[in-house]
Amino acid sequence: MKLHKARKILYPVLVAACILFSLFGSSTIIGFFLGEFGEGFEIMLATSLPGLMRTFMLVIWLFILVIPITNTLESTKTDQWDILHSSNVRSRDILFGTYLGKLPIYGLISLVLSSVLVATFVHAYNVSILGQLLMYTVIILFALTTIWMANVIATAIQARIGQSPRGDDISKALSWAMVPIMFIPSMGAIYWSSSLVALMGLELSMILPSTWIADVLTWISVTSSSLPPSSIVNIQTYWFQFSPLLNLALICMFCVAVYYFGFRSADNLYTLSSGLGAQKVITVGSENMAIRGVRRLFGAKFGVIMVTSFKDYTRKLQNVAKISYAVFLSLMIPLLLAFGPFATIVNDPIFIPVMTCLSIGMMLGIFGGIVFGGIGLLDSQDQLWILKSSPNGVSKFIAARVLSYIMLGIIIAIIPGVFAGILLQFDVATIVITVLYVYSIIISGIFIGVGITAFNPSYEDTSSGAFVVNTIATIFITMIALIVGLIPGILMAITQGVLGPALTIAAIPGPIIGLVILFAGTIKLNISEVV
Amino acid sequence: MNYFRQEKVGIMARNSSVIRTEGLSKSFGSVQAVRNLDLEVFSGSRFGFLGPNGAGKTTTVRILSGLLKQTSGSASVCGFDVSTQRNDIKAITGLLPESPGLYSKLSAVEFLEFIGALNNLSGDSLSKRIDSLLGMLGLEGRRNDLLESYSSGMKQKVLVASTLLHEPKLVFLDEPTSRLDPSASALVKDLILVLAEETETTFFICTHMTNFAEDTCDIIGIINDGALTTLGSPQDIIDQTGANDLEEAYLKIVGGQVDREKLLSWRQ
Numbered sequence: 136m137k138l139h140k141a142r143k144i145l146y147p148v149l150v151a152a153c154i155l156f157s158l159f160g161s162s163t164i165i166g167f168f169l170g171e172f173g174e175g176f177e178i179m180l181a182t183s184l185p186g187l188m189r190t191f192m193l194v195i196w197l198f199i200l201v202i203p204i205t206n207t208l209e210s211t212k213t214d215q216w217d218i219l220h221s222s223n224v225r226s227r228d229i230l231f232g233t234y235l236g237k238l239p240i241y242g243l244i245s246l247v248l249s250s251v252l253v254a255t256f257v258h259a260y261n262v263s264i265l266g267q268l269l270m271y272t273v274i275i276l277f278a279l280t281t282i283w284m285a286n287v288i289a290t291a292i293q294a295r296i297g298q299s300p301r302g303d304d305i306s307k308a309l310s311w312a313m314v315p316i317m318f319i320p321s322m323g324a325i326y327w328s329s330s331l332v333a334l335m336g337l338e339l340s341m342i343l344p345s346t347w348i349a350d351v352l353t354w355i356s357v358t359s360s361s362l363p364p365s366s367i368v369n370i371q372t373y374w375f376q377f378s379p380l381l382n383l384a385l386i387c388m389f390c391v392a393v394y395y396f397g398f399r400s401a402d403n404l405y406t407l408s409s410g411l412g413a414q415k416v417i418t419v420g421s422e423n424m425a426i427r428g429v430r431r432l433f434g435a436k437f438g439v440i441m442v443t444s445f446k447d448y449t450r451k452l453q454n455v456a457k458i459s460y461a462v463f464l465s466l467m468i469p470l471l472l473a474f475g476p477f478a479t480i481v482n483d484p485i486f487i488p489v490m491t492c493l494s495i496g497m498m499l500g501i502f503g504g505i506v507f508g509g510i511g512l513l514d515s516q517d518q519l520w521i522l523k524s525s526p527n528g529v530s531k532f533i534a535a536r537v538l539s540y541i542m543l544g545i546i547i548a549i550i551p552g553v554f555a556g557i558l559l560q561f562d563v564a565t566i567v568i569t570v571l572y573v574y575s576i577i578i579s580g581i582f583i584g585v586g587i588t589a590f591n592p593s594y595e596d597t598s599s600g601a602f603v604v605n606t607i608a609t610i611f612i613t614m615i616a617l618i619v620g621l622i623p624g625i626l627m628a629i630t631q632g633v634l635g636p637a638l639t640i641a642a643i644p645g646p647i648i649g650l651v652i653l654f655a656g657t658i659k660l661n662i663s664e665v666v
Numbered sequence: 667m668n669y670f671r672q673e674k675v676g677i678m679a680r681n682s683s684v685i686r687t688e689g690l691s692k693s694f695g696s697v698q699a700v701r702n703l704d705l706e707v708f709s710g711s712r713f714g715f716l717g718p719n720g721a722g723k724t725t726t727v728r729i730l731s732g733l734l735k736q737t738s739g740s741a742s743v744c745g746f747d748v749s750t751q752r753n754d755i756k757a758i759t760g761l762l763p764e765s766p767g768l769y770s771k772l773s774a775v776e777f778l779e780f781i782g783a784l785n786n787l788s789g790d791s792l793s794k795r796i797d798s799l800l801g802m803l804g805l806e807g808r809r810n811d812l813l814e815s816y817s818s819g820m821k822q823k824v825l826v827a828s829t830l831l832h833e834p835k836l837v838f839l840d841e842p843t844s845r846l847d848p849s850a851s852a853l854v855k856d857l858i859l860v861l862a863e864e865t866e867t868t869f870f871i872c873t874h875m876t877n878f879a880e881d882t883c884d885i886i887g888i889i890n891d892g893a894l895t896t897l898g899s900p901q902d903i904i905d906q907t908g909a910n911d912l913e914e915a916y917l918k919i920v921g922g923q924v925d926r927e928k929l930l931s932w933r934q
Contacts, residue, residue, distance in 0.1 A: 300770040300814035416815040419773045439783035443769070443776060450771035450812075517767025521828075523733050524761040525784035526753040532784075664734050 153243045157250030165254035181259045185353040192349035195248050199281045201317050203237055207289035208310035209597055211296060211303055216405060227401035234286045245278035256356040266359025270352055277348050280390040287397040290404050308452035311460050344389045347382040354379035440535040461502035462550050468494045469555035488565050488634060491555045496576035503577040504609035507540045508584020515594050529661045540581045548574035568635050575642035579616050582649025584609045589656030616645040684709045684836055684868045685730060689739035692725050699725040701892040710866040712858060714883030718920055722892040723872040724764060727838045731761045744836055760834035762825055764841050770814035774805055774824050778831060785832040799827040818845040826854060836868045843878055855882050876913040890920050
C-alpha cells in the first residue's frame with residue numbers, strides 16, 4: 136500500500152535506475168566477466184558472437200512473448216470486457232489500452248535484458264555510442280512489437296476460454312504449460328538446425344524474427360565498431376545468409392504486419408466464443424479402483440474426506456499442469472547430468488547419485504511446497520467458512536489434504552528417480568535410495584508448504600502479498616531443512632563412505648521440521664478468526 | 667458426551683431459550699460491529715434479523731455459530747457457551763454462509779457427502795438423505811454434474827441442502843434467498859416453516875428481504891449500527907411504527923427513505 140502511494144516517485148526512479156544499469160552497469164559487469172577468460176576467449180567470442188546472438192535473441196524473444204501471456208492467463212477477467220463494450224469504446228482502443236498498460240513493466244524488463252546483449256557486443260567489437268543507441272532503438276522497437284503480439288495472443292486465448300470456473304482452470308493450466316510448449320520446439324529447432332543446414336541450404340532459424348533481429352544487431356555493431364574492414368567482411372560473409380538490408384526489411388514487414396493484423400482482428404478477438412470446452416458440463420462417472428481403495432482404507436467418514444481431497448485436487452487441470460511441469464523439470468536433471476558438463480564423471484559411484492538426489496530433491500521439495508501448499512490448499516475464504524462451521528473441520532481437512540498429497544508424492548518421486556537410475560545406470564539399491572531420499576524431501580516440502588499456507592492463507596490469489604511471502608518462506612525453510620539434513624549425511628558419507636545410511640540420515644530432519652510447521656499452521660488456522 | 671448433548675438438546679422444550687446473549691459486543695480495531703446485544707431466541711421459533719449492510723448481522727451469526735470470538739459479553743447456544751464449547755455448538759447447528767464456498771470440481775452428491783463426513787455422517791442413511799434433499803430442491807437431474815457448471819441459484823440450493831443435511835437443531839441462514847428465483851424462494855420459505863413446526867428446528871435468518879421476513883419469521887429483530895433497536899413480531903413492529911407493511915416500518919426505523927427531489931439531484 137505504501138509502495139502504491141509512492142508510485143509517482145518510485146517508477147521514475149526505477150526507470151532511471153534501469154537506464155543507468157543498461158548504459159553503464161551491464162557493460163561494466165559483462166566486460167569484467169568476459170575479460171576474466173583471457174584474450175583467446177575474446178577472439179573466439181568475437182568470431183562466434185553472431186551465432187550465439189541468434190540463440191540468445193530467440194530466448195529473449197520467447198521470454199518477452201510468453202511472460203505477458205502467462206501472466207494474463209493466470210487471472211482471466213473477461214467480465215470487465217462487458218463493462219467496456221457496454222460503453223462507447225471501440226474494440227481496438229480496448230486492445231491498445233491493455234497493451235499500453237503492459238508497457239511500463241515489460242518495457243523495463245526488455246530494456247534490462249537487451250542491455251546484456253548490447254554489452255556483449257560492445258565488449259566484443261568495441262561498438263561506438265551511436266552504434267549502441269541504434270542497437271537499443273532496434274531492440275526496443277522489436278520488443279514493443281513482441282509485447283503487442285503477446286497482448287493480441289493473450290486476448291484471443293482469453294476470449295476463446297471465457298470466464299467461468301472451468302475456463303479459469305483451463306487458463307491457469309495453459310499459463311503453466313505455455314513455457315514448455317513454446318520453448319521446447321524452439322530450442323529443439325535450434326539444436327537440430329545445424330544438421331538441417333546441409334539439407335536446406337540455410338538454417339531453419341532463418342525463418343524466425345529473432346534471427347533477423349540478431350543479424351541486424353550484429354550488422355549495426357560491426358559497422359559501428361573499431362574492427363578493420365576485412366574482419367567486418369569476413370563476419371558478414373560467414374554468418375549472413377540474408378543481406379543485412381533484407382533482414383531489416385523483414386523485421387519492418389514483420390512489425391507492420393503484427394500491428395496491422397492485431398488492430399484488424401480486434402473486433403473479432405473480443406467476440407470469439409468459448410471453444411476450449413470452458414462451458415462444457417462435466418458429469419462425474421463411477422469411482423475408479425484407486426479412489427474406491429482409498430475410501431475403503433480410511434473408513435466411511437474420513438475416507439470420504441480423503442476421496443474429496445483427491446478429486447478436488449486432481450480434477451483441476453492447473454494442478455495436473457503444475458505437477459507435470461515439476462516432473463518435466465526434474466527429468467531434465469538426469470539428462471543434464473548424463474549429457475552436460477558432468478557427463479565425463481558419470482561413472483563416479485558416489486558423486487553422481489548424490490548430485491542426482493540433491494538436485495531432484497531440491498527442485499521437487501520446493502515445487503512440492505508451492506504446488507501443494509501455496510496454491511492447492513484452499514480455493515477461497517468461503518471454503519474455510521464451510522470447514523470451520525463443522526466440528527474439528529479444519530483439522531480433518533488438513534489431515535486429509537496432507538495424506539492425499541503424500542500419496543500423490545509417491546508418483547512424483549518415482550518417475551524422476553527411476554528415470555535417473557536407468558539413464559545414469561544406477562544399481563537397484565541406488566535407485567531405491569534415490570527415490571526414498573527424493574520422496575522424503577517432497578514430504579518435507581508438502582508439510583512446510585501446507586503448514587505455511589495454513590498459517591497465512593493466500594487462497595488462489597497468486598498476485599497477493601500473502602502468496603509471495605508464503606512462497607519465499609516455503610523455499611527458504613525447505614532449503615534450510617535440506618541443509619540441516621545434509622550436514623550429518625555428508626559427514627557420514629565422507630567418514631564412512633556409505634551412500635545408503637548417509638542419505639537416510641540426511642532424509643530425516645526435513646520431514647520432522649516440516650511436521651512442526653504443519654502442526655503450528657493447522658493450530659493457527661483452527662483458532663484464527665475469519666472476517 | 668454425545669449422549670449428554672443429545673439428551674440436553676432433546677429435553678429442550680418448546681419456548682425454552684436456544685440463543686441467549688448478554689452484553690455481546692465485537693470490535694474490529696476502531697470499528698464496533700456489535701454493541702451490547704441482549705437477545706433471547708426460543709426453540710422452534712423463526713427469528714428474522716434485519717438491518718442495513720454493515721449493521722452487524724453477519725458478525726452476530728459468526729459469533730453465535732462459534733466462528734468468531736466476541737470482544738466482550740457472553741452468549742450461549744443450545745445451552746453451550748460460545749467461548750468454550752464451540753465444537754459442541756457446531757455439531758448441533760447448521761450455517762448457510764452469505765457467499766457460497768463450494769468445491770467447483772465436485773458434483774452436488776460428492777459435495778454433500780463431504781459435508782456429511784465433516785459432520786460425522788456416513789453410509790446409506792446419508793445417501794438417502796442426500797437423494798431426498800436434492801430431489802426436493804429440484805436438482806436430481808444435475809446431481810452428478812460438477813458444481814462449476816451450476817448457476818448461482820442452483821449453488822445456493824446445494825448450500826441449503828448442506829446446511830440441513832445433519833438435521834441441526836438450530837439453523838443460521840445468512841441471506842438464504844438472495845440468489846434464488848421466486849419459486850425456489852417460496853420452496854425455501856415452506857421448508858423453513860415445516861421444519862420449525864414439525865421438528866422444532868429453530869431458524870436464525872439474516873436477510874434484507876422484508877417481504878420474506880414478514881412471511882417467514884415469527885419474531886423480528888432490527889439491528890442498526892451494531893445495536894438492536896427493535897424486537898417483536900412483524901405485526902407488532904408494523905403497528906408500533908404506524909406503517910402499512912414491514913418494509914415501510916423498517917425504513918422508518920433504520921432510515922433510508924429519500925424524497926423524489928433528492929433522487930434526481932445527482933444529475934445537476
